[in-house]
Amino acid sequence: MMITGWIVLYLFMAGYMFYLLWLDEKEIPEEHAYIRCNLLGLLLLAIVWPATCILYLIAYIYDRIVDEDA
Known part of the structure; x- marks a missing residue:
């Protein structure tokens, strides 16, 4: 559940x-362009980190299954 x-x-x-970066009606002013870069970095982190955890879990389970068959 957790x-x-x-x-x-x-x-x-x-x-x-994603909403803040592309769908928001308000434009981020030019002098605060770093905010868009920070949001894009956080968005990538929010996608990449769970994906790597899932891949590690799949590799761990696969290793346990292969080790069990040996």
């Missing part, structure tokens, strides 16, 4: 950052 909560949190965070 994993589902983390997944929902990350999906919400990624969706909100």
Whole structure:
């Protein structure tokens, strides 16, 4: 259940950052352009970090299955 909560949190965070970056009606002023870069970095982190955790989990389970068959 806790994993589902983390997944929902990350999906919400990624969706909100996507909204701020591309769908928001207000333009970010030129002098605050670093905000857009920071949001893009956080969006990438919100996607990459859970993906690497899932890949590590798949590799761990696969290793356990292969080790069990040997």
